[in-house]
Amino acid sequence: MKGFFNKLPEQAVRVIVVFLVLAAGVFLIRQFIIPPEMKEPTLQMESSMEREAAKEVKYAGGQVCVQCHEKEHDIKKAGYHRDLSCESCHGPAQKHADNPTEAKPTSPRKRDYCAYCHTYNSSRPTGFPQINPDTHNPRKPCITCHNPHNPKPSQTPRSCAACHAQIERTKAASYHALLGCTVCHNTPEKHKLLPRTVTPTKPDTREFCGKCHDKASPGNKGRPTVDMDIHGEKYVCWQCHYPHMLGGI
Amino acid sequence: MDRRDFLKNVCLVVSSGVFVGGLSSDAWAKLIRKDYDPSKHYYGMGIDIDKCIGCGRCMQACKTENDVPDVPYYFRTWVERYVIKTDRTVTVKTIGMGGEEAPDTFVEKDILRSFFVPKLCNQCDHPPCVQVCPVGATFKTDDGVILVDSKRCIGCRYCIQACPYGARYLHPVTRVADKCTFCYHRLVRGLLPACVEVCPKQARIFGDMKSIASPLGRFTRMNKTHVLKPSLNTDPKVYYANLDGEVN
Numbered sequence: 456m457k458g459f460f461n462k463l464p465e466q467a468v469r470v471i472v473v474f475l476v477l478a479a480g481v482f483l484i485r486q487f488i489i490p491p492e493m494k495e496p497t498l499q500m501e502s503s504m505e506r507e508a509a510k511e512v513k514y515a516g517g518q519v520c521v522q523c524h525e526k527e528h529d530i531k532k533a534g535y536h537r538d539l540s541c542e543s544c545h546g547p548a549q550k551h552a553d554n555p556t557e558a559k560p561t562s563p564r565k566r567d568y569c570a571y572c573h574t575y576n577s578s579r580p581t582g583f584p585q586i587n588p589d590t591h592n593p594r595k596p597c598i599t600c601h602n603p604h605n606p607k608p609s610q611t612p613r614s615c616a617a618c619h620a621q622i623e624r625t626k627a628a629s630y631h632a633l634l635g636c637t638v639c640h641n642t643p644e645k646h647k648l649l650p651r652t653v654t655p656t657k658p659d660t661r662e663f664c665g666k667c668h669d670k671a672s673p674g675n676k677g678r679p680t681v682d683m684d685i686h687g688e689k690y691v692c693w694q695c696h697y698p699h700m701l702g703g704i
Numbered sequence: 705m706d707r708r709d710f711l712k713n714v715c716l717v718v719s720s721g722v723f724v725g726g727l728s729s730d731a732w733a734k735l736i737r738k739d740y741d742p743s744k745h746y747y748g749m750g751i752d753i754d755k756c757i758g759c760g761r762c763m764q765a766c767k768t769e770n771d772v773p774d775v776p777y778y779f780r781t782w783v784e785r786y787v788i789k790t791d792r793t794v795t796v797k798t799i800g801m802g803g804e805e806a807p808d809t810f811v812e813k814d815i816l817r818s819f820f821v822p823k824l825c826n827q828c829d830h831p832p833c834v835q836v837c838p839v840g841a842t843f844k845t846d847d848g849v850i851l852v853d854s855k856r857c858i859g860c861r862y863c864i865q866a867c868p869y870g871a872r873y874l875h876p877v878t879r880v881a882d883k884c885t886f887c888y889h890r891l892v893r894g895l896l897p898a899c900v901e902v903c904p905k906q907a908r909i910f911g912d913m914k915s916i917a918s919p920l921g922r923f924t925r926m927n928k929t930h931v932l933k934p935s936l937n938t939d940p941k942v943y944y945a946n947l948d949g950e951v952n
Contacts, residue, residue, distance in 0.1 A: 500843050503853035504742070510889035513769050514898045536904075543761055543902040547768050572759040572904060577810060578785050578818040579757045583905075625812050700813060 513547035516540075520548065523555070527604055534605035535584075544568070544603065569597040575620045585620055615642075618650065626699040639663070639698065657693065664692040740892045742846035746913045747886055748941035749900070750923035751822050753948070755907035758783055758820035760801040762899035762908065767801075769887060769898035776800065778873050780884040781824035781899050786950060788816045794950050821951050822908065824899070825850065825871035825884035826932060826940030833863035833872065833883075842881065848913075848941060849888055854880045868936050886910075913941075 463471075485494075492498040520541040521528040531537060542548055542560075550558035563569075566588065575585040592600070601607070608617065615636045616623035626632060636642070642655040658664065661683060666672060669683045681687070687695065766781045767774055779798075787795040787810055795810075799820070810818075831850050834842050841856035842863055852863075857880035864872045864881060875882040887897035895901070900910040911920025920943075923929075927945035933952060944951075 496840060496843075499840070499853060499856065500845070500851075503843075503851060503856070504845055504888070506854075507851055507885060507888045508740075508892040510770075512890055512893060512895065514765060514890075514895075514901050516895045516901060538906055539904045540901050542765075543904050547765075571761065572757055576758060577812060577815055578787065578820055580754055580819075583757055621812075628813060 512549050514542050515547075515549040515552040517542075519552045530602075530604045534607070536604065536606055564596055564598060566594070566596055569601075569603075577621065581621060582618075584618055586617075587620065622699050629698075629700055631698055659691065661687065661691055664698075668692075744914065745847040745891075747827070747848050747891065748911065748913050748920050748943065749824070749827075749886070749897075750909035750911070750920050750927070750929065750943045750945065752907050752909070752923075752927065752945045753819055753821060753951075754946040755905045756783065756820040756822055757905055757907075758785060758799050759904060760799055761902045761904060762822060763799075764801045765898040765902040766884075769890075770885075772882070773876055778876070778882075780871075780882070781822065784821045784823060785818070786821060786948065787818045788948075788950055789814045790816045792816070817948070819948065821944075821947075822899075823869065823871070823932075824942065825867075826869050826938065826942045827884075827886065829939035829941065830937060832866040832868065832936075832938060836862045836866040838862060845888075847891070849886050849891075850883070851885055851888065852881050852883060854878060854882075857881050868933050868938065869940075 492502045517540045524541075527541075531539070531541075544563055545560040548560040551560045570588050573585055575587050579585055597603070614623075619636075626634075636655075639658050640655040643653050645653040646655055665683045667678055668680050670680045672678075672680065692698075760783060762781055763779060763783060766772060766779070770780055772778050772780055776798075783799050785795075785797050785799050789795075789810075791814075827848060827850055829848070831842075831844060834844060834850065837857075838860060839856055839858055841853045841858070842850060843853070844850050859874060859879045859881065861874055861881065864874060867883075872881050872883045874880070887895070887899075890897060896910050897908075900908045909919045909923040911918030911923070913920060915921070923945070924943060929943040929945050930947045931940040931943060932947075933940075
């Protein structure tokens, strides 16, 4: 072996040595300096997941708040805001949970915060309590009348429009504008206090609409009338005609 | 010190450093969290269109939780308002997060129907964004969440182009692709995603599809659900109840 190296010209030996050093260098760099996650996709994913999982939590979650704020929780769970998370209004509170005296969550007291949810918008689901902020006690903060942890209407609403604003506004532009809601809807007084459990009625017979819209109805002054016997067959009128809409459909 | 000694010392220092560094390398392979096993979960979300009131709390909470830039073009989740008029024209607009939205200009009697649609990354089972990534920076975890490796991403925007739901954006500060992670850092701690946590109407339901008794299981049992763009075979894991045919 030694003889073999001695026979090689010195230049060749030097080249071989340089080559071996380079090869060893590449091997060492690849093996030890380049982090394994750059070579192995599963390790790369794991380290990425680890980084993602290590991110800071800012919203503490509802179970944390109740541990100290039991009173507020008890009030809230009996009211309409029972499904609302504390942090929906008070903002991220993880810092407050970690260090209750130093960091304080916010308490929105201005009108515009409640308005995010409760301003009237035609896309909001029917029955969700909505108001028009320009006409509903303008410039008074909501919390002067409503307790946000138990937001009952401060007094029983006088008109149906307090809750059914969408219907009220549609009806105001329709031919039925002058009819009060209670002409067609038999509304128990308790509906104002328990709107979901005690509900008003809807006209459930064809004859009810027929009182005005039958051909034979008395005192017809330009009202659209039909022959109730042949028109509409088995359907109740409001299954085709929307009574709140302008002119009906 | 002659040249020979110098080279010898350099070699020793470098190689010893390499070996010390090499020893700690298996630290990379350690578990994400000891008490959390990704393969035991498979996450999905349910959204009930009929419950959404379009208050924008989810968008705000998402931005706060995930440090998304606080300008109205970068969203991990957003809410679209659909207005379908009686002449069948459809208007779609992403709502603002507060009072800055212009007042309603629609005439009530022109509206046939109208509703809000919350949107986010659908965490597809067959994600097109993962297919197109040229460097393998985006991938699907065992628990079914699509993540972006921000260290690996080169910011080429292929994935942003490829996503059929428009769920990705280029983060203006880090210059890498960013998207909804179902708040992965919250999931591993057993918390709900921030948008689900703050939703005042429970329009968003989150759950584990590998668990029988999860809120999502009940949601998918009790509702007729639909996914967005089913024809693309992306198999989204965000399920919509009461979805209108106009939504895409």
